[in-house]
Amino acid sequence: MNFKLNNTISNEINTLIIGIPEHFKSVRAH
Incomplete structure (x- = not known):
């Protein structure tokens, strides 16, 4: 859990860094 x-948080951060x-x-x- x-x-x-x-x-999920790591994916969000990666999306922000790339986005x-x-x-x-x-x-x-x-």
Whole structure:
């Protein structure tokens, strides 16, 4: 249970780390 929770949090953090730069790239492209 605890491991699953930590894994979910890690996935969320990874999504943010990858997603935020991609978001700024798309904003700059406009």
